[in-house]
Amino acid sequence: MNFHMTLKNGRDARLYARILLKLKLTLIILTTVILQSSAASFAQITINEKSASLESILQKIRKQSGYDFFYSNTMLKNTKPVSINVKNASVEEVLKITFKDQPLTYTIDHKAIVLRYNLEAEPVKMQQKTIVGKVVDERDDAIPGASIRVKGMPAAPVAITDANGNFMISATEEQTLIITYIGYETQEIVLKDKKLPLTIKLKEKETVMKDVVITGTGINRKKDSFTGTTATYTGEELKAVSNNNVIQALKTVDPSFLLIENNLAGSNPNVMPVIEVRGKSSIPSATLRDQFGNDPNQPLFVLDGFPTSLQTIVDLDMNRVASVTVLKDAASTALYGAQASNGVVVIETIKPKPGELRFTYAQDFRLEIPDLTAYNMMNASEKLEFERLAGRYTSVSDLPAPQIQLEELYNKHLAAVKKGIDSYWLSDPLQNGYSTNSSINASGGDNSFTYNVGMNYRIGKGAMKGSGRDSYSGSVNLTYRKKAININNITYIRGNNTSESNYGSFANFVNANPYFIKTYNNPFLEETQSANGNKLVINNPLYNAMQPQYNNSKNIEVQNNLNVNYDISKAFRLNGALQITKGSSSDKNYKSPGMSDFLDIPVLRKGKYVDNRIENFQYQGNLMLTFYKTVKKHSFTANWRNTISENRNNAYGTIAEGFPEGSTGNPRFAYSYALNGAPSASSGIYRSLSSAVSANYSFDNRYLIDFVYRIDGSTAYGSNKQFSPYYSFGLGWNLHNETFIKNQSWINSLRLTGNVGVTGNQNFANISSVSIYNYNSNTNFNQFGQGVSLGLLGNPDLAPQKTRQISASLDFSLFNGRFVGYVNAYNKKTNPLIVPVDLPSSTGVFKYPYNIGSLTYKGMETKLTYFPIYNLAKNFTWNIALTASSFKSRYDGFGNILNSLNKLQENNKTLVRYIDGNSAEAIWAVKSLGIDPATGREVFLTKDGQQSFEYNAANIVNAGNTTPAVEGVISTGVRYKGFNFSVGFRYRLGGDVFNGALFNKVENISYTSIANNQDKRALYDRWKNPGDIAQFKGISQTSVTPISSRFVQQENSLSSETLNIGYTFDRQPWLKKMGLQSLMFNALANDFLFLSTIRQERGINYPFARTISFSLRASF
């Protein structure tokens, strides 16, 4: 009976049954001989039937023979009617006739007859018939190219729908069809009792697949029919690289997404990253940005259809990310018109899925271990020896008294060194930072109403004590779907709390002298005199850290996104969306009166409290009409999209001064506001409007045309040029759909696209175009009253920056998807730039914004992935991937107008110049011929080829370029069943670096900074005696070393980006028992290795950190 029951359980049980059967049969065979004889002798059966059902025949056999039959009812479904005419036949004879041509066979066990499927007879084939049907989408439009296969029959031929969505396939009634199409959810159709022809409606996939381009505008395109260059990554893919934030992960997976390393800020969690996609599109200049402006080279971030801030993206919970799409070229970004020239990063969060209530819980843990290997500082005895050689203890005056004083000082220091004092200051402000992120998410609902509620809280502690960033978010996502209407509403609340380390700049600790004993009590380590007789006070970096203080910020934002889709007809769809955001942030900074900042300040002004608050209100709305039509081989899509947005900011700040000693910083205890201070306040309103038309035509899915035109209006433009048009035009060719390639079985997909377009950059102050007056402050009245004067002379003719980009791309997938990749090339020219030009002061204006010059980037990027093992059936893959990016930039059209900017760069001792024909990343310095062995002085090369000891700024030339010849990531990954492993390394080849450590800590050590600790090379590698061949100038020279090519070094580096080991348990029985659906563990390590051909200090004000992290995700 047990056996019967098992069979009844259906399909899955069949396999199980088969194994059981084999066991039983063995037993049966052993006993059959005896049983058979007895059976044969007793039963005499007579039956005469025509086309009777098998079941009725079996009933008769049972009655006449007394044998029992064991079978399941379903087994009789496909049996044929039986015609039989026997008299007094044995059971065996009757059974033989009855089961001839039946899909079943039998065994006789004592008086039991067990029926089973006759596998050798292939009964299914006998039952096959032709199934015809049509595959359509939710709007009942035909889906051409969808594939239909029979479930459980991997070898069977696959049917593909034709242009009208029709297909034909053979299958039995018993079987199930699987219908798949990119961008749509896979559907299974049980054929039993289905009327033919079938109409199969596919649902569009909510979560993104890699083959769909999400532009963030509501216009989602099949990658196959799009001419733009984009790259899409799933949230899981990114999380496998880094569980910190999306930005960290994107830099590893996408070659064109560059994170500019911030050597000053290191791994400070509160410093926003600097990002470039395909280079810069403007001159970085703070003067044209107002308080609320963005980095003018930063790409636009779009979260769930609305532009958002970098900060929101940095704090975004990675567990909520469904996909990230990087739009790089004109065709893909033109829909964003004036905001698009730096590229667009589109992030979609996970949408609720219908189904039972489903919880997902994720826990991330990250350890940040400060990396001190880059610091190459002297120990106590080395330092003292360096000081001696550098002349710290040799008085410059001829008088004996100062010399005696200095010698006493030397002996004091020497005594300390001999005593064994060798303080290592670097470790004091550091800790092993960590962050934990808990994220929980619940979703469910039926087809008409789905919901998703999620929240996360992240605690982050940085590698410097006291620095940290905590962030949190909560969201409620509701979707209502009925007939032609689909409404989605998401409400977010999110925020962060940050704090800066009370230890201040890490540089103070790196520079602290090792022969002093660490102390917390005194603001100075030593008060003495330098060799030139000046007073020399050596600050104690630990002292300030111990005083009460804080530097915190709080940020909170509430946001609501409403999105409505209405299908007007099969061809038209209307989409409207509205986002409203309200946010506020506050910064509070307190320094207690005991801190060394206030040493020379009167008592009532010691201590300082700074409070800045910003309120923000923003709305963005858009309305889009979509038209879609397919006629035979012609497929046409068009969109008309209009947007409106307004952003209001209000900032208010005050400063209070004077606190009682020991005060912990409540402003209640401040004596007064800052001397002659006034509250600072500013407000800004920024508005923009746009209307865009985009059209796409594809013929036979072979030839593709894309066109976008957008007109943009904003308050940022010159008042004479409020509106500005942008456009793009693209062509594509799906070679894999051509007959001559279709036959090449090794080519799966091959597409060539190219496009050209013009986009803009809006990250400028919104008032550059309008003249602004200020109330005179100091002498602000006379007998006639008050007066105003010009604060800023606007340029009403200022045109927005425009970037013309030409791109070409080749995408391929070869050898059954074993070798996939793309090669992109681009030429990106921003013309005109907006540059703040200094005019002669007689014009009365400074930093007047001008349209002048151009900046061109030419580059290529590629990503190639090869799978040595690609066995999807066994779920076993191994891939090796390479990304590479290379570009060059060039300024043009400046003439001599930017001489003033260049002069400023020279005065500020920076390496940047704006000169025609040169790269934006060029390093400018005087050519150095090295150190003269005779004198220890630096020899410069003048422009006319002469050698000179004299430094002259006129000899500054282009001495290098920070852009590497090629940069990218090599990675490999293995996935076997639930196990996955991946590792990635970033390589940079051939970029130049201005080595700041050499410039500041080996040379340029003044009488004052001699008291600070320095790089070891200052002692070992500087010129000491005539004849020394040295890289660095004479050790006793305290004079200023100018910027020269001697400090420009070519760097090749290899750094570990990511290492990841994980295991995913999915639908294992033990999981079920625990009530879990899936469980995933992941361990990650980032930045654990950095190899470089040059030695330079990394992390000046904040050290870099290596990170190790763990993730756990469970859904139930």
Place this chain on the structure above:
Amino acid sequence: MKKNYIKALAWIVAALSILSSCKKFLDVQPADKVLEQQLFSTKTGVKTVLNGLYLNLASNELYGDNLTLSTIEIFAQRYNIPSTHALTKIATYAYNDKPTIERLENIWTNSYSTILNINAFLENLDKYPGVLDTKTEKIYKGEAIAMRAFLHFDLLRLYGPRYSTADSTKQSLPYYQSSKSSINPLLPANAFIQKVIDDLNTSQNLLTEDEIITNGVNIPEINASVDFLKNNRNYRFNYYAVKGLKARVFLYRGDKVSALKYAKEVIDVTAKFPWTTSTNALSEKQNPDRAFTTEMMFGIMNTQLYERYLSLFDPGIADERILAPITSRINTVYENNENDYRFNLNWQIPTTGIKSYKTFYKYADVIDKTKPFRFTIPLLKISEAYLIAAESEPVVANGVGYLNTVRTNRGLPALAATININTELQKEYQKDFFGEGQLFYYYKRRNITSVLNGATTSGNIGVNYAVPMPQSEALYR
């Protein structure tokens, strides 16, 4: 099908109407900034901009300090600035050292930025028409153009070449009559000064309806509101100020005929700018009008004046920072004549005994804080018109006549017609414009290369008139 067309049409109409309102939507008025358009749409707004120009003039960088009280007078060796003094680099004409370089930079950039303000003001009056009545608009424009000429002229006098010939063609400075940010060329001095005269002519024509012609300066009652167009016209570039300025400009150019013509035109209305009285100068001990503001054709009101006094001239200031002459030098200037109103009134050894030498009281505050002349620095007085006439008069005797009018109104006896008029004129310039910044320009115009050294009790010092063009200009030319 027809319905569809109507639908489509409705869409288009709706879209067009939205587009037309777009422009309005994008015109944003920031709340924390005052926009040009806001100011020039109301009478008060325009007035505030114009008054802003006068306030700019009164700033410390320009006539509130640098061009009247300190820098320019130090160049003229007015004060005792020994090598221990904080401002020694100014007194020794070290133009490329701090603080001289900074001050010259400030004078230049602030003058030209005020000129930009003037030009923007004039252009905006045309750009936003109909806000002012015609008469007011003419007067506002006249004042602004006069101020433009005034600033340019003083820039020429300070930074320009020595105007040694009647019509110098030496390269001078750029002249700006538009707010367009194009870079104007360095004009020859004669072309530059012609532009000054052109501007003054235009201004004079615009100011023909100035109420000063009928009502005079018209000092308002104490605490009464001050009308921009009617009261205290001598704090504005009025009709007579323009004429007086013309006399000054023509004399600088060497055109004595024109100089005399305009000087006389002003002298004819001396009644409107009455001479100071001996009562004010000698008897009034509490609230004397030390700057003789009644004689003023144009001057500024600097509300920071007494702060400046306290940090420049007050006896309490340390020796290395105070601006005060060596007593024997100041006695020489005033020829030891205590009857001279200017000497008696403005130069005293502090009664507190804190300083043993005479300090400068011209800009010290008075007891009565309601006096209308407080905060005033004169920039053009009727006395200068007389001195210009005296210098320009072809008949020496007539010239001495003008000079004697000034002397008698200063408590000094008349001179004989036989004296050397230039020697006497120089003395009067030294006496009359102390702390008003005119002497250095007088020396430069008269080509006097060697003047009394302020830092020594005897002996002269060579003046360096080659004031360089500031770096902020020279670098970008």
